[in-house]
Amino acid sequence: MEIESGSELSPNAQRAAELIRDQIAVRWPAGHVEIALIELQRRRQQRRYAAAGATLSVGAVALALALGFGQSVRELVPARLLATVAPRMARPVAPALVAEPRPAPPQRAAEPASAAPGHAAASEAAAPVRGHLLQERLVPRRQVAAARWVTLADERRFGEAYGLLRQVPMKNLSEPDDLLLAADVARQAGRPERAVPFLERVVAEHPREMCAQLAGFSLGKIYLDNLDQPALAARRFADVRAMAPAGGLAQDALAREVEAWARAGETARARDGALEYAHVYPHGQRLAAVRDLGGI
Amino acid sequence: MSQPAQKPHLRLVPPGAEPPRDDDAPPADPKAAVEEAFRRYAPLVASLGLRITALRDDIDDFVQEVFLRATKGIGGLRHQGATKAWLVSITINVARQRLRVRKLRRLVGLDVPIEYEELVDPAISPEDRVMLTRMYRALDGMPVNQRLAWSLRHIEGERLETVALLCHCSLATAKRRIVAAQKIISEAVG
Numbered sequence: 031m032e033i034e035s036g037s038e039l040s041p042n043a044q045r046a047a048e049l050i051r052d053q054i055a056v057r058w059p060a061g062h063v064e065i066a067l068i069e070l071q072r073r074r075q076q077r078r079y080a081a082a083g084a085t086l087s088v089g090a091v092a093l094a095l096a097l098g099f100g101q102s103v104r105e106l107v108p109a110r111l112l113a114t115v116a117p118r119m120a121r122p123v124a125p126a127l128v129a130e131p132r133p134a135p136p137q138r139a140a141e142p143a144s145a146a147p148g149h150a151a152a153s154e155a156a157a158p159v160r161g162h163l164l165q166e167r168l169v170p171r172r173q174v175a176a177a178r179w180v181t182l183a184d185e186r187r188f189g190e191a192y193g194l195l196r197q198v199p200m201k202n203l204s205e206p207d208d209l210l211l212a213a214d215v216a217r218q219a220g221r222p223e224r225a226v227p228f229l230e231r232v233v234a235e236h237p238r239e240m241c242a243q244l245a246g247f248s249l250g251k252i253y254l255d256n257l258d259q260p261a262l263a264a265r266r267f268a269d270v271r272a273m274a275p276a277g278g279l280a281q282d283a284l285a286r287e288v289e290a291w292a293r294a295g296e297t298a299r300a301r302d303g304a305l306e307y308a309h310v311y312p313h314g315q316r317l318a319a320v321r322d323l324g325g326i
Numbered sequence: 327m328s329q330p331a332q333k334p335h336l337r338l339v340p341p342g343a344e345p346p347r348d349d350d351a352p353p354a355d356p357k358a359a360v361e362e363a364f365r366r367y368a369p370l371v372a373s374l375g376l377r378i379t380a381l382r383d384d385i386d387d388f389v390q391e392v393f394l395r396a397t398k399g400i401g402g403l404r405h406q407g408a409t410k411a412w413l414v415s416i417t418i419n420v421a422r423q424r425l426r427v428r429k430l431r432r433l434v435g436l437d438v439p440i441e442y443e444e445l446v447d448p449a450i451s452p453e454d455r456v457m458l459t460r461m462y463r464a465l466d467g468m469p470v471n472q473r474l475a476w477s478l479r480h481i482e483g484e485r486l487e488t489v490a491l492l493c494h495c496s497l498a499t500a501k502r503r504i505v506a507a508q509k510i511i512s513e514a515v516g
Binding site: 039040042043045046047049050051053054055056066067069070073074077181 | 360361364365368369370372373376377385386389390393394397445446447450454457458460461480481482483508511512515516
């Protein structure tokens with residue numbers, strides 16, 4: 031049986047498959063992931079206890095609680111075990127499955143590394159909310175695009191990711207990582223000129239962060255290598271050095287600045303740059319090339 | 327002028343940051359590995375599960391089940407870089423089980439009908455909604471293994487070799503299942 035001929039989709043079937051693929055997606059905001067993780071841990075514990083034959087003990091504890099010996103039981107029974115049988119008594123204000131209003135993402139950096147305190151912090155974050163955990167996560171097409179382009183980019187399917195990225199309003203991208211990823215997607219999809227607005231925003235909106243140096247350097251490369259605007263590129267490379275004169279990109283930025291000035295026909299500036307490079311980085315890897323470009 | 331770069335940018339890492347993860351190494355702490363995998367891949371698992379099973383109301387439970395199974399096996403995972411493919415494999419197994427249970431429930435009259443139209447954006451056209459409903463009803467009517475093979479091939483766009491791998495069958499069997507499913511779908515949606 032020949033698969034390629036036998037399984038070709040009719041237009042209707044093709045359309046239906048595309049609908050399913052493009053329309054059905056689940057978005058998990060960061061806060062929900064944390065809460066779902068708590069639920070996962072809780073289930074894991076439950077299974078472990080069950081496997082260890084703790085079911086009978088749990089029943090006994092539940093009976094004791096039902097008979098009003100709650101305080102004594104709390105003193106005698108480990109908190110984790112109590113949580114499996116009587117979660118409301120053990121954790122009275124922290125339902126595991128919740129959604130509306132959505133909780134703010136927990137401050138992960140402040141969480142201790144151990145599991146138990148992490149539980150507590152995330153439970154507190156979950157405390158004020160009620161409802162169903164992943165309620166109404168089915169989202170409109172534009173939001174699906176917003177969620178899916180990142181996944182496609184992670185899978186290195188840059189062409190498809192760029193197609194979806196174009197449907198995402200620019201204002202929806204604000205985090206520097208998202209902007210840098212969007213720029214990467216545009217470049218990898220063969221549209222480096224489309225990466226420029228994303229990178230310009232990183233430089234403009236996050237000038238004090240390290241990513242601004244990376245964005246500035248990428249801008250310089252795009253202006254120099256793809257858009258044939260060496261003077262603009264040289265200024266971008268100079269900006270990178272100004273952001274962090276001792277930063278990891280400073281040496282490369284200076285070398286590329288010399289190259290850009292040379293290509294722009296600004297021989298005096300190229301020479302100044304080359305002299306500075308030779309002075310600051312006397313053993314720099316690009317010294318020979320920089321000398322050549324700067325005419326020194 | 328518009329030459330695509332050969333590889334993505336390197337990202338700047340602040341001094342003192344953790345070294346890059348070695349994807350060829352097994353996970354050092356299985357519990358932490360599951361949590362990291364959850365943060366990273368839960369949306370993928372949920373979306374894949376929802377597209378294949380359409381069991382919208384059970385999707386939380388579905389995701390939890392996938393990662394509970396992952397908890398048991400992640401210690402034996404030899405390469406962290408294989409986590410995603412491994413989770414997809416678990417997802418397909420859980421989907422197969424859920425779909426079989428649902429078929430059984432339908433057989434004994436315990437199944438709750440699914441409103442397939444609610445799975446998508448309300449703004450899409452009525453024709454598309456009808457087509458989507460027909461498609462899922464056709465998928466519901468076929469054997470689970472055929473449904474999985476067809477969904478992986480034509481919805482998820484997997485290669486035939488991957489479909490065979492995920493369905494635990496030979497390439498020829500995977501092809502047969504897809505063709506059989508295709509016949510049912512053609513009759514249903516035209």
